[in-house]
Structures are given as C-alpha cells and as structure tokens.
Amino acid sequence: MIESLNKSLIKLESWAAAISLLLILVLSLLQIIVRNFFDFGFPEIEVINRNLLVICGMMGATLATSHLQHIKVDALTAFMSKKVIAYLHRPICIFCASVCAALCYYSIIFFTDEWAYAPVNERWTLPFKLIYPIGFLLLSLHFLLSCRKKLL
C-alpha cells in the first residue's frame, strides 16, 4: 500500500516536472521566434515561465528526495562506518520531514496572504502559488517514506 503510494507519487511528480520543463522550453523558443521574426512578444509567457520554473523545481526537489540526490555537506560521513550512517538515516529523515512540514505550514500562510492582497490583474497567477504548500507537503511525505529505506 505504502509502496504503491510512493510509486504513484513519483510517477505524478515526474510527469509534472517533465511537462513544466518542456513547456518552459517551448514557450521560450516561441518567444524568441515571435520577438525576432515578428517583432512582438507575449508578456504573459514570462510570467507563466517563472511559475512553471517553480513547479519544475519543486517537483524536481521531491524527486531528488526519493532518489536521495539532495546536495549535502556530509563531511563527517567519510569517517563513519556504514552501520553508523544507516543508524542516523531515520532521525535525519524525521528532522527533514519536520522542517518541510513547517515550511508547508508557512507556505499556506503565504498563499492566503497572497490571495487576500493580490492586485486584480495578477489574480490569474495565484493558483500557481499553490505549488509551495503542495511541494513542501510532498517533500515532507517523501522524507517520511524514506525512513523505510534500508541503507544496509
């Protein structure tokens, strides 16, 4: 059950990340073409691309969690046995899940503030901002699911 949830999440995140990145590429190319050949541009593309960038980045970060590919400064682990590293894995995952859960909570506050105070002409971009709470929630979930991984 948990394993299939994990797999479904990874699949969903992979598609979201891939589609966002592909859209960024296509829209950027479209912008180059219309600007250079037809002498005009779509200002909305800039806004959409910036929001897609966050979606791609957040989904990429959640995938990095499930692939254990986050950047670390693990200078001490070079001097630790595999057993000690495996022993520390679970507390570290719990710490990370808690931090991401806290960030999810603060992202909800951020989103509600944005919703309350956004100017009318920027309201259409607000649904994109939901990526922050969703992204941090998924990160937290992935760290919790990583607790189950056996490093030895």
Add this chain to the structure above:
Amino acid sequence: MTTAILFLVFITLVGAPLFTVLAAGGILASFASDLSPDILVVEMNRLAASPNMLSLPLFILAGVIMANGAAAERLVRFFKATFGWLPAGLGIVSIGACAFFTAFSGASGVTILALGGLLYPMLIKEGYRHRYTAGLLTTSGSLGLLFPPSLAIIIFSIVAGISIEDMFLAGIIPGVLLLILLTLYSFYDCRHFGLPKHTFSINEITASIKACAWDLLMPIVILTGIFGGYVSVTEAAAFTAAYVLFIETVIYKEMTLKNNLFDLLVECSILFGSLLIILVIALGLTNLLIDAQLPMQLLEFMQEHVDSKLQFLLLLNAFLLIVGAMMDIFSAIIVVVPLLLPLALQYGIHPAHLGVIFLANLEIGYSTPPVGINLFIASQRFNEPVLALFRACLPFLFVMIIWLLIITYIPELSLWWMDE
C-alpha cells in the same frame, strides 16, 4: 540558540540535505528577529522569479542531453585529430575535451563518468604513466568551470547579483590560462614516457570536424548570440537546449524523442530541483542574516585585523581552499558568497574578479579530500582508492595553485573587458 546552531552544524555534517538545515536555520533566525517565518516563502517566491533563474534548468537540460548522447566520443575524436600529434598529445586531448564538455555539462562529475571511461584506457594503452593518467582525468573533471555557459558561473552571478554576461567574459582568460599551464605541465611530465608519435593528418582533422561540426558550432552560436546582443542569457539557454536536442535526435540520431525525452526531462528536473530549493532557501536565510547585520560585523572584524588588499586576498584564498575541500561548489557559492561579497567590495575587489577567484578555489577543492567530488567519482570510475587518486592529483593541484595565485594577483586577467 547556541545549542540549536550546534545541532544544525552536526546534522549537516552527518548528511542531512543542506536545504533542510538552511530552512531550519531560516526559521530560527526569523523567530530571533521577531519576524514570521513565512517571510522565507515570500523571499523564495521573489527569488524564484528573478529573470536569470530561468536559464538554469535550460542550460542543465542541454548538459543532460549532451551527457546522454555521444558528444563525448565526437569531441575526443576532434581533439585527438587536432592535438594528438603534439608531444603528450593525448594528454592535451584530454584537457581540451574535458574542459569543453564540463562547460556544458556542469561540473557535477559527469565529465569523469562520460569522458574518463573513454580516455582512461586510451591513455594507458598509449603508454602514459598510470599516476599521470589518474591525476589528469580526476582534476580534468572540473576544468571547464570558468567557461560559458558553466552552471557555476550562472549560480555565482545569481547569488552575487551581477551580470551573467560579465561573469562569462571574466572567466575566459583565466580558464584558457589554466589549460595552457596544464598543457605545459603535460609536455614536461610526459617527456620521458616514450610515447608513440602520431602523424598530423589534415584528412582526419577534416573528417573529425565534419563529425562534430554541430557540437563545435554550439559555443560559437551561444557566445555570438549573447555578446552580439541578439538574445538574452535565458533565450540563449533555451536555444542551446533545443539545439542540443535537435542535433542528438535529428542529426546524429543518438536518441529519439519518443524513447529518451521524458527521462532526460526528469533527470534535468531532479538536478535543477535539488539546486533551486537550496538556492532559494539559502538566499532567503542570507537576507535575514543581512538584516541582522552579520556581514557588517564580519567587516568590522576584518577591518580591525586585515590592513591591505593583498593580505585580504591571501586570507581569502586560504579560506576558500578550505571551503572547497569541505563543501561542494553549489553549496559553497550559495552559503559563502553573500557573506564574502561585501567584504571583497570594501577591499576594492571587483565582484567578477571575486567570482573568478572563488570558482578557481572551488575548482581546486573538487579534487581535495574530504569532500572533493572528483576524487569520489574517479575512485568509483577507475576503481582506485581515494587517497591514491589524491596523490596522483598533487602535481596537477600544484600547477592549479600557481594558476590561482596568478589570477588572484593580476585582476586584469579577469577584468580585461571593462572600460578604463
């Protein structure tokens, strides 16, 4: 507060992802400043919207496509045909090909994996000493760090808030100088190896250029596009990604959109995601630290103890070499640059020159223990102990230290493009 900071330092050193530690630090710092921690998300949102950020995933995508295609083989053939006839020719081929490849693929160890596996048996078969080969290929994994469109340069520019175009220009001469110094060292070190001599063949050069003409056009197109004012850095990044995808799928047919595109996009997203999250959270934390006047306190301390620019540069190099040996390049840029930049400005160091010094130090750090990523990847790739590889790297690192001193104390090498 001290206990919390010590705990965060400990958990960092034992392997917690850096972004979670920085986020925890940010939450603590905002509480300490009587601010609501949602300011971190506000900062994240602001920084993710910075115009140059968009170039990052697109250049990463270009690198990922290149690393998964057959560009490595084509480039080696070209460099071999062009420089292989010189004394220590294959050594020079390795230096050139690795620098070219790293500039596009990012110094994430991909060069050692993609090119190291190809060049290592070639060098050994030709009679190059094992120690020279291992040292050369390990240090070559980060050689193109100062050439456009290196990811390290882009991230430094974003963090330091300076123009990416200026940083691209600043890195060119120091980068070329390093290649020349390493080439000279290769001439010197390989003179007694009794290496076979290759003949210069114009036919092979022509054939190799034909085979990789599309790859060789890439830097020319990017540089002309950006510095000719035709495209912005972000547009150049989009063009590069599309161009690399086009040549690998349509021209060389090394991959197909149907079979490979999805995996390439996901691989790129993972690399980008792990960078973006740390970048935005670290910059949010840094802004809190700046609000708390930390750089000013550091500056006051430095002004009390450091009298001259020369003294500062010496200290800077010593400090950055230690940072480079302890942290990977992206974390180092994100964490250290915002604290160093105001100090450097105070001592009259141009941000672009600081960038070159910074990246040069970290380039050296890539091959030094305990965290030198080149050592670990090369150890895995060549099946050698890390310490043996470090010993093999020492002569190359010595050359790089001399290079570092030259580029540190002759700022004109980095700032040649500036108006008087």
